Amino acid sequence: MTSDRWSPNINRRALISGLALLPALSRVPFSAVARAQTSQDGQLGSWNDGPAKQAILEFVRATTDRSSPKFVPPEDRIAAFDQDGTLWVEHPIYSQIIYCLDRVPAVVEKDPKLKNVEPFKTVLSGKREAIARLSLRDLEKILVATLTGMSVEDFEAEAKKWLTSAKDPRWKRPYTELIFQPMLEVMQYLRANGYKTYIVTGGGQDFVRIYSNQVYGVPVEQVVGTAGGTKYGYHKDGTPFLTKEPRLLLNDDRAGKPEGIHLIIGRRPHAAFGNSDGDRQMLEYTGAGEGARLMMLVLHDDAKREYAYGPAQGLPDTRVGTFPQALYDEAKKKSWTVISMKNDWKRIFAFDQAER
Amino acid sequence: MTSDRWSPNINRRALISGLALLPALSRVPFSAVARAQTSQDGQLGSWNDGPAKQAILEFVRATTDRSSPKFVPPEDRIAAFDQDGTLWVEHPIYSQIIYCLDRVPAVVEKDPKLKNVEPFKTVLSGKREAIARLSLRDLEKILVATLTGMSVEDFEAEAKKWLTSAKDPRWKRPYTELIFQPMLEVMQYLRANGYKTYIVTGGGQDFVRIYSNQVYGVPVEQVVGTAGGTKYGYHKDGTPFLTKEPRLLLNDDRAGKPEGIHLIIGRRPHAAFGNSDGDRQMLEYTGAGEGARLMMLVLHDDAKREYAYGPAQGLPDTRVGTFPQALYDEAKKKSWTVISMKNDWKRIFAFDQAER
Numbered sequence: 001m002t003s004d005r006w007s008p009n010i011n012r013r014a015l016i017s018g019l020a021l022l023p024a025l026s027r028v029p030f031s032a033v034a035r036a037q038t039s040q041d042g043q044l045g046s047w048n049d050g051p052a053k054q055a056i057l058e059f060v061r062a063t064t065d066r067s068s069p070k071f072v073p074p075e076d077r078i079a080a081f082d083q084d085g086t087l088w089v090e091h092p093i094y095s096q097i098i099y100c101l102d103r104v105p106a107v108v109e110k111d112p113k114l115k116n117v118e119p120f121k122t123v124l125s126g127k128r129e130a131i132a133r134l135s136l137r138d139l140e141k142i143l144v145a146t147l148t149g150m151s152v153e154d155f156e157a158e159a160k161k162w163l164t165s166a167k168d169p170r171w172k173r174p175y176t177e178l179i180f181q182p183m184l185e186v187m188q189y190l191r192a193n194g195y196k197t198y199i200v201t202g203g204g205q206d207f208v209r210i211y212s213n214q215v216y217g218v219p220v221e222q223v224v225g226t227a228g229g230t231k232y233g234y235h236k237d238g239t240p241f242l243t244k245e246p247r248l249l250l251n252d253d254r255a256g257k258p259e260g261i262h263l264i265i266g267r268r269p270h271a272a273f274g275n276s277d278g279d280r281q282m283l284e285y286t287g288a289g290e291g292a293r294l295m296m297l298v299l300h301d302d303a304k305r306e307y308a309y310g311p312a313q314g315l316p317d318t319r320v321g322t323f324p325q326a327l328y329d330e331a332k333k334k335s336w337t338v339i340s341m342k343n344d345w346k347r348i349f350a351f352d353q354a355e356r
Numbered sequence: 357m358t359s360d361r362w363s364p365n366i367n368r369r370a371l372i373s374g375l376a377l378l379p380a381l382s383r384v385p386f387s388a389v390a391r392a393q394t395s396q397d398g399q400l401g402s403w404n405d406g407p408a409k410q411a412i413l414e415f416v417r418a419t420t421d422r423s424s425p426k427f428v429p430p431e432d433r434i435a436a437f438d439q440d441g442t443l444w445v446e447h448p449i450y451s452q453i454i455y456c457l458d459r460v461p462a463v464v465e466k467d468p469k470l471k472n473v474e475p476f477k478t479v480l481s482g483k484r485e486a487i488a489r490l491s492l493r494d495l496e497k498i499l500v501a502t503l504t505g506m507s508v509e510d511f512e513a514e515a516k517k518w519l520t521s522a523k524d525p526r527w528k529r530p531y532t533e534l535i536f537q538p539m540l541e542v543m544q545y546l547r548a549n550g551y552k553t554y555i556v557t558g559g560g561q562d563f564v565r566i567y568s569n570q571v572y573g574v575p576v577e578q579v580v581g582t583a584g585g586t587k588y589g590y591h592k593d594g595t596p597f598l599t600k601e602p603r604l605l606l607n608d609d610r611a612g613k614p615e616g617i618h619l620i621i622g623r624r625p626h627a628a629f630g631n632s633d634g635d636r637q638m639l640e641y642t643g644a645g646e647g648a649r650l651m652m653l654v655l656h657d658d659a660k661r662e663y664a665y666g667p668a669q670g671l672p673d674t675r676v677g678t679f680p681q682a683l684y685d686e687a688k689k690k691s692w693t694v695i696s697m698k699n700d701w702k703r704i705f706a707f708d709q710a711e712r
Contacts, residue, residue, distance in 0.1 A: 075575060152618060196577075209622050219431060220622035221552075221577075230618050232611035232637055240640045242618050249605050249619065255588035262508060262586050262598055263605065264620055266565050266576035281588055284596045 043189050045346075046182040052296070052344040055337045056186060059294040060193050063270060070292035072270055074194040079271040079294075080224075080261060080282060081187065083201035083208060086275045086298050087216065089168070089178040091307040096203050097139075098175075099162050101131070103146040106158075120145070147204060148228060148246040155244055159210050173351070176215045181352070182345045183273070183298070187216060190271065198269070200261060201225045202253035202278055206244065224264040226252045253278045258285035270294065277327045287334055295336035299323060302342040305352065399545050401702075402538040408652070408700040411693045412542060415650040419626060420549050426648035428626055430550040435627040435650075436580075436617060436638060437543065439557035439564060442631045442654050443572065445524070445534040447663040452559050453495075454531075455518050457487070459502040462514075476501070503560060504584060504602040511600055515566050529707070532571045536654070537708075538701045539629070543572060546627065554625070556617060557581045558609035558634055562600065580620040582608045613638035631656065632666075633683045643690055651692040655679060658698040661708065 047053040063072040084090035104123040107114065114120045119138035122130045134142075147155070168175055187197045199218050201208055205225030212218040227250045230242040252260040258281050261269065271294035272279070272286035283295040300323070301308050310323030331338055341348065403409040419428040440446035460479040463470065470476045475494035478486050490498075503511070524531055543553045555574050557564055561581030568574040583606045586598040608616040614637050617625065627650035628635070628642035639651040656679070657664050666679030687694055697704065 075569070205619075205622075213431070221620070223622065227619060230615045232614050232641070239644050240614065240637065241644075242614060258588050258596065258598060259586050263561075263583060264577070266561075266579065281596065285588070285598075288595050288597075 044185050046185055048344055048346055050344055052337050052339045055294060059271065059292055060189065062292045064193050072291060076270070077195040078198065078265060078267060078269040079190045079195045080198045080200040080269040080286065082274040082279045083199050083203055085300065086273050087180060087183050088175070089306065091309060094203065095175040096207050098166065099159060100142050100146040102162060102166065103158065104142065107145050144246040148244045150244060152206065152230060152242045152244060155206060156210055159207055163211055176211050177351065178349065179215060181347055181350045184216065196222065198222045198224060198265060200252065200257050200282060224252060224260045226250060255281045257282035275300065276322050277324055280327055280330065283336060296339055297331055297336060298339045298341065301340055305348045306341055400541050402541055404700055404702055406700055408693050408695045411650065415627065415648055416545065416549050418648045428647060432626070433551040434554065434621060434623060434625040435546045435551045436554045436556040436625040436642065438630040438635045439555050439559055441656065442629050443536060443539050445662065447665060450559065451531040452563050454522065455515065456498050456502040458518060458522065459514065460498065463501050500602040504600045506600060508562065508586060508598045508600060511562060512566055515563055519567055532567050533707065534705065535571060537703055537706045540572065552578065554578045554580060554621060556608065556613050556638060580608060580616045582606060609634045611637045614641035626650065632678050633680055636683055636686065639692060652695055653687055653692060654695045654697065657696055661704045662697060
């Protein structure tokens with residue numbers, strides 16, 4: 001948070017492990033953005049019975065029953081959800097990074113002298129192994145070139161276009177369909193019980209706001225994310241507009257999550273959901289409040305239906321949403337609930353009808 | 357917005373004209389914080405019939421009537437209100453500055469070596485003329501010392517205590533009772549018609565959030581204000597907390613208002629209310645959107661019931677919420693509505709029963 005440079009909260013190992021697995025960084029023409037779906041078989045219908053489902057039901061009961069000593073008035077019902085790896089697939093690499101890499105050709109077209117300048121040259125080469133070897137500083141240059149320097153409207157239009165056309169290579173579906181159906185049900189269930197659901201993401205705030213309402217039913221003002229400054233200016237005809245600047249205001253990851261929650265929401269959540277040590281502080285902050293609190297961590301232990309990674313389970317540490325042993329220990333000590341994708345979820349995606 | 361120092365959006369002339377008028381910077385014991393009141397005589401009951409009231413009624417009709425070509429879906433109904441001079445009294449000096457000056461003795465008590473250091477020495481002297489001569493840099497030191505360096509909770513507790521005890525010297529009432537009743541009615545009227553009302557203030561976001569819900573019916577997450585960063589840390593027992601830092605994230609004044617709206621709200625308001633050139637960009641930004649938009653400026657032209665200031669009407673320019681001729685001209689050119697406190701409002705405060 002002390003740097004005013006755009007500081008990507010992704011890391012080199014994520015890039016290496018991620019990009020090497022990607023078959024291509026290609027666009028596909030038109031496909032619909034997924035919509036939040038109501039569970040077909042009632043509330044939390046995609047959850048197996050077990051301690052995780054029970055923890056959610058008990059939390060809602062305790063905080064919404066007026067006769068409960070842990071009753072929380074409706075205006076204080078705030079729930080915070082990490083996005084990458086908690087609400088949608090983050091493996092092998094964050095979707096927003098793919099967006100940035102996909103945008104490089106258009107950036108170079110607009111500024112042709114970048115064609116022979118690194119790291120743009122390497123990205124244009126399409127050589128995945130070389131791209132995977134790019135340094136963090138190089139990646140930062142790509143983020144700055146593709147996420148800033150344009151008007152807020154131009155960015156929205158470009159990202160929206162990409163979201164409806166780009167497809168994940170494994171599932172051959174738009175990224176916005178790779179939403180964890182059980183988590184959508186938790187969001188809907190909490191909202192039905194008077195909770196305001198917020199997304200609190202290390203991803204770009206402006207990026208996630210483009211689809212948050214359509215995909216998660218979360219309005220733009222309830223998205224807290226990594227955010228850069230904007231600059232107010234005027235077009236030649238006097239119309240004002242905002243330009244996205246490469247000036248980091250909020251690095252909404254790790255300690256930045258409670259800091260971002262204070263900045264944008266202004267009060268402590270009663271429930272928080274994450275999947276990695278980037279969410280640790282948010283869960284600690286949530287848990288430090290009085291009364292009933294719900295802290296949950298999604299564990300990616302389902303190699304068949306999604307992915308399995310994270311050292312807490314002796315699974316490979318890909319550094320995307322890492323779940324180290326220390327986080328597992330803290331979760332156990334503080335009675336946070338670990339959600340096993342393999343055991344707790346009947347289905348992973350809305351399009352996945354298989355039940356366990 | 358480029359400085360990372362705490363940059364007060366108040367100025368020296370405001371301080372000079374303001375402090376010289378204050379009889380004392382004193383606390384008074386216990387008095388209730390004002391509550392938002394429903395108008396006694398129906399919607400907009402404190403408004404005289406006229407073009408200002410008409411503009412509000414027509415805007416709401418056009419944007420909420422499903423058969424209107426200017427209909428706005430409920431989820432897009434955002435209204436932004438400046439605070440100082442628009443929702444409550446700002447003359448002769450912003451209440452938050454009085455809070456900061458009132459806090460100086462406690463700050464010095466905690467750090468006694470400041471006793472003989474400027475500007476604290478001057479503030480402690482109580483000599484109003486000397487205080488009024490303090491430079492902007494001195495004032496900045498006072499803001500940093502009184503608004504940062506403590507936990508979010510400690511700040512809230514202190515400010516809350518002050519708000520219930522400090523009284524405005526003219527009306528002998530808590531500052532939170534010096535709310536413009538007609539504006540409260542506009543907020544309530546908009547909310548009753550599906551609008552989400554936001555406060556977008558140059559004042560401190562954390563300060564205004566303390567009373568926004570109780571006084572205006574605006575929840576904390578709907579307050580956008582000048583905001584510093586916080587720093588996540590742990591007490592000795594491991595409990596996490598946030599410390600308010602002297603690192604400016606958002607200077608929510610002038611161009612900072614649309615920038616702050618983008619950061620916190622993420623979309624363009626359909627209605628915006630201000631009273632000075634600090635609100636110009638917010639009104640421009642609001643007006644640049646498509647469809648029906650409502651832009652209003654409160655003109656302080658009622659010396660008897662409140663204050664009269666602003667050069668647009670040949671009134672003295674005190675630099676608190678200045679209303680220059682250029683703003684008046686822009687308002688006229690762009691069909692923004694200027695509200696005359698003298699002519700458009702039947703009463704100024706809830707406690708003021710006199711009708712014009």
